[in-house]
Amino acid sequence: xxxxxxxxxxxxxxxxxxxxxxxxxxxxxxALIRPLLWLIVFAAGFRAALGISIMEPYGTYITYQxxxxxxxxxxxxxxxxxQSSLSMVYDREMGSMKVLLMSPLPMPFLLFCKLISIAFLxxxxxxxxxxxxxxxxxxxxxxxxxxxxxxxxIIAFFLGALGLFxxxxxxxxxxxxxxxxxxxFPMFFLSSALYxxxxxxxxxxxLYTICQYNPFTYCVELLRFALFGQLNVTAFSVVIAVTSIxxxxxxxNFRPKFKSKG
Amino acid sequence: MSIxxxxxxxxxxxxxxxxxxxxxxxxxxxxxxxxxxAGKSTLFSLLTGLYHTKQNTININGCDLFSNKAKVMSxxxxxxxxxxxxxxxxxxQNLLYFASLHGISPKKALLNxxxxxxxxxxxxxxxxxxxxxxxxxxxxxxxxxALIHQPKVLLLDEASVGLDVDSRFLIISYVRSLCQQLGxxxxxxxxxxxxxEPDDQLIILHNGKVQAQALCKDLCEQHDSIDVYQLxxxxxxxxxxx
Numbered sequence: 001x002x003x004x005x006x007x008x009x010x011x012x013x014x015x016x017x018x019x020x021x022x023x024x025x026x027x028x029x030x031a032l033i034r035p036l037l038w039l040i041v042f043a044a045g046f047r048a049a050l051g052i053s054i055m056e057p058y059g060t061y062i063t064y065q066x067x068x069x070x071x072x073x074x075x076x077x078x079x080x081x082x083q084s085s086l087s088m089v090y091d092r093e094m095g096s097m098k099v100l101l102m103s104p105l106p107m108p109f110l111l112f113c114k115l116i117s118i119a120f121l122x123x124x125x126x127x128x129x130x131x132x133x134x135x136x137x138x139x140x141x142x143x144x145x146x147x148x149x150x151x152x153x154i155i156a157f158f159l160g161a162l163g164l165f166x167x168x169x170x171x172x173x174x175x176x177x178x179x180x181x182x183x184x185f186p187m188f189f190l191s192s193a194l195y196x197x198x199x200x201x202x203x204x205x206x207l208y209t210i211c212q213y214n215p216f217t218y219c220v221e222l223l224r225f226a227l228f229g230q231l232n233v234t235a236f237s238v239v240i241a242v243t244s245i246x247x248x249x250x251x252x253n254f255r256p257k258f259k260s261k262g
Numbered sequence: 263m264s265i266x267x268x269x270x271x272x273x274x275x276x277x278x279x280x281x282x283x284x285x286x287x288x289x290x291x292x293x294x295x296x297x298x299x300a301g302k303s304t305l306f307s308l309l310t311g312l313y314h315t316k317q318n319t320i321n322i323n324g325c326d327l328f329s330n331k332a333k334v335m336s337x338x339x340x341x342x343x344x345x346x347x348x349x350x351x352x353x354x355q356n357l358l359y360f361a362s363l364h365g366i367s368p369k370k371a372l373l374n375x376x377x378x379x380x381x382x383x384x385x386x387x388x389x390x391x392x393x394x395x396x397x398x399x400x401x402x403x404x405x406x407x408a409l410i411h412q413p414k415v416l417l418l419d420e421a422s423v424g425l426d427v428d429s430r431f432l433i434i435s436y437v438r439s440l441c442q443q444l445g446x447x448x449x450x451x452x453x454x455x456x457x458x459e460p461d462d463q464l465i466i467l468h469n470g471k472v473q474a475q476a477l478c479k480d481l482c483e484q485h486d487s488i489d490v491y492q493l494x495x496x497x498x499x500x501x502x503x504x
Contacts, residue, residue: 104333105363
């Protein structure tokens with residue numbers, strides 16, 4: 001196997017995910033409508049109730065809408081990562097996973113490509129969402145699209161690997177509802193996506209402590225700073241560390257089992 | 263082109279699916295005949311590396327499957343019993359995806375695809391979503407997919423089951439022609455006895471054991487059977503009596 005064959009394989013896997021994504025129009029719609037609802041409805045209500053004081057990386061007072069944009073971007077990435085894990089369970093149940101396993105290329109490489117494709121899809125969805133945010137008075141500089149891209153990619157890789165790890169634990173498609181309740185919602189709500197951590201600390205110390213140990217908090221902060229062209233070193237280090245750990249765990253744990261009809 | 267299997271056993275927890283299977287297959291059309299639950303799909307899963315056993319017992323074209331899986335997979339085409347096509351994608355997208363998994367460039371893959379699809383009378387369905395194809399067409403697409411990387415060994419697990427007579431005839435005669443034109447080794451698993459011809463290598467699998475393996479006409483002669491039906495029932499009844 002030469003480098004060109006690896007390249008064709010990786011491009012093929014990414015293309016397949018992109019084609020599938022655009023074929024499943026409801027998935028595309030829900031990926032956009034969910035965060036837009038939060039931004040337009042939820043944030044509008046909270047804007048009146050919550051004031052955000054000057055904090056890093058913002059140099060001045062900001063609106064609540066502006067504050068939650070990085071969190072909502074991460075929410076898109078989180079849902080995409082988990083939904084891709086659902087598609088792995090679906091592929092396993094429907095048998096199309098066998099096609100992937102019949103490749104002569106090494107399995108870790110194939111899974112790596114799968115994670116790249118998940119990250120690529122997440123990046124596209126976040127970009128589309130960011131374009132929509134302009135209509136609700138959230139100013140995103142054009143340069144931010146560039147500076148945010150690596151951060152979104154790393155975050156998507158982490159959450160995709162987490163999804164991959166979960167998909168090897170889920171025996172049946174129906175169990176995915178459990179992932180929603182026990183992984184997605186706690187990860188999202190117990191982070192700095194919706195409120196700054198100092199506000200959480202004022203409300204409850206133990207919730208604040210949980211938020212501090214939640215890697216999703218660092219994903220949100222990494223992106224928040226990246227949108228301003230800055231690097232939050234702590235967030236970056238934490239996200240890189242958890243990405244490495246979860247990716248290795250996902251690769252080691254990947255043991256698809258198939259049903260046989262005899 | 264050959265497949266060598268030595269003393270292959272496999273169990274699902276306590277239930278034995280394959281029990282000391284020995285097989286030696288060479289170029290040509292080899293039929294694996296057995297009822298549902300005989301162990302055919304288990305054998306396919308082992309041959310394709312989806313299931314593993316601790317013993318190194320499978321050799322394909324002189325390569326050990328477990329220590330040389332990449333080389334074996336690059337020479338093997340498989341059509342599974344259950345459809346493995348992506349319904350959301352078009353025929354072309356499905357085929358190009360599979361080609362990419364084998365490291366084939368889209369340009370080269372398209373050349374192969376055009377040739378194979380024209381042989382299977384599917385050229386005009388190239389851009390159709392798989393979801394819109396009927397069962398026979400889907401099977402043909404799966405066969406086309408299994409051939410894109412020009413394999414030397416082709417495994418088909420009940421590829422004709424559930425199809426109408428015309429589709430069955432088209433598929434089986436196409437696969438038979440591949441054996442003659444390309445000189446590949448085909449393992450055709452089925453429980454449909456009318457698919458066996460006198461000159462086929464016949465393997466009868468029953469209760470996870472190989473009951474017989476030889477040319478179909480030779481086996482009929484040895485067991486005083488007028489056809490494959492009689493042969494099959496005499497062999498499987500004998501094994502149940504034992």
